[in-house]
Amino acid sequence: MTLRLHRVAALAAALPLSAHAQWNPHFEAGAVYDSNFSRAQRAQDRIADTALTVDAAAERSLPTTADLRVGADARLAQYVHSDGASYATANVSGAWRGKLGLGPAAPWFSARAAAGVENARETVRDALRYAFTATAGRRFDERFEAAAGFAYDRRVQREELAVVPGFGGKPFSLQGRALFGRASYAVSDKIALLGSATVRNGDVESSSRRNFTIFSASNAIANDPSLGPDFIAYRVSGARTVLLSAGVSWQLARHAALEASAARADTAAGEGLDYVNRIYAVTFVYRP
Amino acid sequence: MIRVLILFALVRAAAAAELEAVVKNERGEPVAEAVVVAVPDVPAPKPARAKPEQVEQIDQEFVPRVKAVLVGSAVSFPNRDGVRHHVYSFSAAKRFDLPLYVGTPANPVIFDSPGVVTIGCNIHDWMVGYIYVAESPYYATTDAKGIARLSGLPGGAYTVRAWHPQLASPEATTRRRMELAEAGRLEWVLALKPEVRVRRAPTSRGSGRY
Numbered sequence: 435m436t437l438r439l440h441r442v443a444a445l446a447a448a449l450p451l452s453a454h455a456q457w458n459p460h461f462e463a464g465a466v467y468d469s470n471f472s473r474a475q476r477a478q479d480r481i482a483d484t485a486l487t488v489d490a491a492a493e494r495s496l497p498t499t500a501d502l503r504v505g506a507d508a509r510l511a512q513y514v515h516s517d518g519a520s521y522a523t524a525n526v527s528g529a530w531r532g533k534l535g536l537g538p539a540a541p542w543f544s545a546r547a548a549a550g551v552e553n554a555r556e557t558v559r560d561a562l563r564y565a566f567t568a569t570a571g572r573r574f575d576e577r578f579e580a581a582a583g584f585a586y587d588r589r590v591q592r593e594e595l596a597v598v599p600g601f602g603g604k605p606f607s608l609q610g611r612a613l614f615g616r617a618s619y620a621v622s623d624k625i626a627l628l629g630s631a632t633v634r635n636g637d638v639e640s641s642s643r644r645n646f647t648i649f650s651a652s653n654a655i656a657n658d659p660s661l662g663p664d665f666i667a668y669r670v671s672g673a674r675t676v677l678l679s680a681g682v683s684w685q686l687a688r689h690a691a692l693e694a695s696a697a698r699a700d701t702a703a704g705e706g707l708d709y710v711n712r713i714y715a716v717t718f719v720y721r722p
Numbered sequence: 723m724i725r726v727l728i729l730f731a732l733v734r735a736a737a738a739a740e741l742e743a744v745v746k747n748e749r750g751e752p753v754a755e756a757v758v759v760a761v762p763d764v765p766a767p768k769p770a771r772a773k774p775e776q777v778e779q780i781d782q783e784f785v786p787r788v789k790a791v792l793v794g795s796a797v798s799f800p801n802r803d804g805v806r807h808h809v810y811s812f813s814a815a816k817r818f819d820l821p822l823y824v825g826t827p828a829n830p831v832i833f834d835s836p837g838v839v840t841i842g843c844n845i846h847d848w849m850v851g852y853i854y855v856a857e858s859p860y861y862a863t864t865d866a867k868g869i870a871r872l873s874g875l876p877g878g879a880y881t882v883r884a885w886h887p888q889l890a891s892p893e894a895t896t897r898r899r900m901e902l903a904e905a906g907r908l909e910w911v912l913a914l915k916p917e918v919r920v921r922r923a924p925t926s927r928g929s930g931r932y
Contacts, residue, residue, distance in 0.1 A: 456804050456824075462926055491927065495806045501822060501845065507927070531845075536810045536819065538847040538920055573847060576918045620921045628925075685923035688781075693926050721924035 460507075462489035464693075464717030471516060472641040472661050473701070475709045479642035481661055483519075485511045487717075493529075501531045507550075518556035518660025523563070525550030541572045556660040558595050558667065561606055564588040580617040587612070587636075595656040597666075602654035605669035610636020618683075628681040628695065638673040638701055640709065641665050651705035673703035681715075693717045739902045741872040744909040745864050745884055752868025753912060755788040756886040760860040760872050760902075763879040769859060774830065776800055777841070777851060779807050782922070784841065784851030788887065790861045791853060796830035808844035815839045815855055838885065848922035852887050877903050888914040 471483040491507030512520045527548035533540045571581025588609040596603025612634035620626045641658045652668035681695030699711040743758040772795040778785045809820040815837030836857040843849035862870035884896045890913040
């Protein structure tokens with residue numbers, strides 16, 4: 435596992451080197467605190483943790499009349515306490531963006547598809563990831579822009595690790611569909627306020643110690659040693675997550691910004707299962 | 723002797739004069755990127771051909787941001803960036819559209835009507851530039867000290883005006899009349915609107931994880 439993690443990390447490190455000429459690089463570094471990283475309902479099962487993250491991405495336009503782009507990105511995330519959940523990802527993506535007319539106020543549409551591999555320190559969290567996003571937006575004036583869209587996400591756990599007869603052993607194989615809206619308002623040249631709302635329906639993974647409520651609601655179960663020797667990962671389908679986020683972006687320079695955000699995610703599933711995440715993030719963004 | 727005097731008078735009339743224009747804002751600070759145009763009462767002889775001009779795209783900005791050209795000028799828009807740009811304008815003085823490109827488009831754009839042409843990039847909304855198409859060959863753009871020097875002006879009467887992208891009042895309100903012999907100086911104090919540009923700071927890609 436560690437070896438594979440290092441391999442993906444090496445790919446992440448190599449991305450900026452390949453970002454030459456028409457490749458346009460993008461870097462991020464930050465910290466994300468999650469009040470309920472285990473996504474547990476019971477207080478005694480909730481584990482708060484902070485991940486330190488580094489992202490590198492590069493994108494280039496295709497020589498077509500449409501605004502088509504291909505890209506690759508990689509991320510390293512190291513959790514302060516739950517080391518087994520630390521991961522590296524590498525993705526490839528394709529995107530299209532178009533406008534209905536000329537000018538900053540013309541409505542725009544975009545679509546993006548991505549596929550990637552994710553390796554965590556614990557095998558149970560190793561996965562392939564797929565995502566598709568379709569977004570429509572409009573800039574109403576120089577300060578205010580809003581967008582809304584649809585997102586599909588799919589995560590496929592790479593190894594079957596069944597522990598309970600009759601239950602699948604891939605609790606980290608998840609998929610969901612989401613509708614989202616987001617807006618930004620530039621208060622000044624330097625400061626912009628960001629806000630978003632997302633409603634996602636689909637599978638969620640919740641880790642906790644043995645718990646009959648979630649056991650009866652789940653359809654896939656495996657041990658989750660990344661959170662503790664007695665933690666079990668449960669997959670629950672038909673969950674709804676409502677995520678509200680507010681943030682501020684401070685432009686440090688033409689190519690750099692510092693973002694801070696606070697989010698609350700309320701997840702509710704059948705059988706009375708629900709939990710809340712409070713997520714705080716600080717991210718430094720640099721795009722040369 | 724009479725011939726000499728006549729020749730002297732002709733030479734004096736034809737001698738090139740220089741106009742120094744100073745542009746400040748209401749706080750007394752120098753205003754850069756202001757265009758000053760001197761229009762002679764006697765129409766200036768048209769140059770055989772306006773010189774080719776260019777507005778580059780460097781680091782996803784138009785360089786220069788404000789460019790003054792003579793009416794009839796051909797302006798090219800070389801893209802020096804590693805990303806593609808889509809340069810356009812829907813200003814009344816010139817409408818054009820250069821769809822996604824890298825390098826330099828084969829055909830320059832001819833600016834055949836006087837006026838202000840606001841240009842943008844349809845990919846990068848923060849990219850805004852201005853091409854001031856002057857009807858007179860006597861124009862200049864102010865530097866960081868707020869000074870523009872118009873040289874090679876024949877002596878005579880002129881209407882001189884100043885324009886800036888943030889000018890709060892119509893350009894016509896800046897008109898001045900002056901009689902130019904050898905050298906002249908004009909100063910404007912312009913009321914400028916605050917500049918509001920689309921923010922270009924990068925934003926986080928977000929993790930999109932559940």
